[in-house]
Amino acid sequence: MMVVPALFPYRLIRGLMVAAAVLYCSLLLELAAGFPLGLRYSMLSELGALDQPTSVYARAMDLATGILLVLAAVLARSAARMHRDVAGLLISTALFGVGTVGTVFLPLDCAPSVSQACLESEDSGRAGLALFLHATLSTVAGVGCVAMAVFVLLILRRVGWGRLRGRTAAVMAGAALVSQIWLTVAIGIQELNGDDAHPPGILQRASVVLVCLMLATVMPGLRETLTR
Template sequence: MVDESAQIRYRLVQGLMIAAGVLYCSLLLELAAGFPISLRNSMLSDLGALDQPTSLYARGMDLTSGILLVVAAVLARSAARIHRQVAALLISAALLGIGTMFTVFLPLDCAPSLSRACLESENGGRAGFALLLHATFSTVAGVGCVSMAVCVLLILRRTGLGGRRSLIAAAMAGATLVTQIWLVIAIGLQDLKGDDAHQPGIIQRVSVVLVCLMMATVAPGLKQALTRSESLQPVGRSR
């Protein structure tokens, strides 16, 4: 049986993860703002650029989402004692949150997709250094996201948990992993071509939506692990 405190903690973690997923979904802000930047050729970081009217909203959403992820990971830390994969999942969620929070405090000065002068300023000076820092912490968040998806898949494979929620969580984690890898490849190809004016905006937005859905489904899909109702079991012994 699961004790009442574990159930309460689980519900709180679930609520925090869902809220973090909603706030992380920058596409909602784009929709509310009437899509002020190009969906095809811009990155979502342009929404938080200091010269954009969406800057405060975009950074506020990211900051809150990052904080919620870290808090959720801390609240669920007792589940980390079950298995190292669960511990890795919580560390990954915290890493995603921390990386996201730091990008908030290192916003771009301007939106490269809307200004050629801004795009050219990225190549050196203070703007170039700020972009480097922003990209570094975005990479940290990306690593946390990929690691989180891998951990979800490994935990579900190890436990053999069935049910619709687990299958949905596995599908979201798998799709997130594929699109994150696809996004990295697309960005790398653009860099090799030196085509900074045309970024893989569509791929990034699809990936971010899937990340948000993964956040919202990870707790329901891994309820047994997060509530510590029983030790992780091999696939053949699952209920």
Template sequence: MMAVPARFQYRLMRDVMVAAGVLYCSLLLEAAAGFPLNIRYSFLSELGAKDQPTSPYARAMDLGSGVLLVLAAILGRPAARMHRDVSGLLISAAVLGIGTMSDALSPMDCAPSLSQACHDAEESGQTGAALVLHEVTSTMAGLGSVAMGIFAVLVLRRLGWGGLLAKAIAVLAAGVAITQAWLGVETGVEVLTGNDLHPPGILQRISVLLVCLLMATLLPGLRQAFIR
């Protein structure tokens, strides 16, 4: 009996992960909606704020992406038993998925970049439990994506760096870990100090794009880790 997923199971897991990457890419929704947010000063999660017309679509995309990430992690359990780095990669994907699902289920009440009243309420700490919960779930998703990038590099180091796709995945994984960590540090410092350091929009959008591309290429590039 094989201790790793059969080829059909691998293909299903690969397709599920690719679909998760497409749904996670809320940049597509932002473009389709005609860029309703200021891309320099806003977070993409504001597309899902309750007062925005894009909210149902953004939340549905996040929910679908999160469910598919968790499903991919479940499908990969046989391979996870073989190597700790693969186990860490799949657990990280599940954490990212749970955080993303939770984001969809706990949206912000309003978009701070579009409403001065909402921004002022956020700055003064008067936005209530909804924003706090959203920040917690977003942090969980961010940590999951950083860990996923790190474990992807560890898997590649064990398998070897051969092939253009493997090298591309290594670059994407490093980019995800760096940009997500950078964004998390900046956001944390701003929360602690109460000072706006740099507009987060461009950095976050670059990071989200890298995460989407990593999800879409991860399983094809790490095929050897899942099929023997």
């Protein structure tokens, strides 16, 4: 059994992670707004585009998500001494949060899936520095998310998969990791080949759901395995 630091605020951190999971699940906003974007051809980041009525709500959810993730990582910093993979998990969680917060302040100007002019502006490169920075920060958040999933699996592999909660966390982390890699490959192929026959909208939404489930299950799963 590994020794969890004394006075470790488990319940508070668990609550922060669950809240982050709910807020990051922007499909809830999409549902509440009546699916204003086409599910197949749009990306969820378009909900925060400045020309969309959901912009303020989507960016507020992302801002809160990022802050909660960074706060959870800071509050759990005493656990970093347990092992380097735990430290890696905390760093990647903070990276995920920082990238998510960054995209809030550099939103898309418009939603390309509903505006031909916006799509043409992106394709021609006229969208400028803001789009590049938004994409960069989204990549930072994505790298943090993938790294989180990897470190969760490394920790559980090292200490044991545990019972139901530990195994659930492992399954969610593995599924989130696979979906994120699959999504990255699909977007890359689409960008390189200009293939519109297989739009990644549905895949992205499935991936976001899996990431939300990973965020919600990681603390219970790690607690079960680290303290059993």
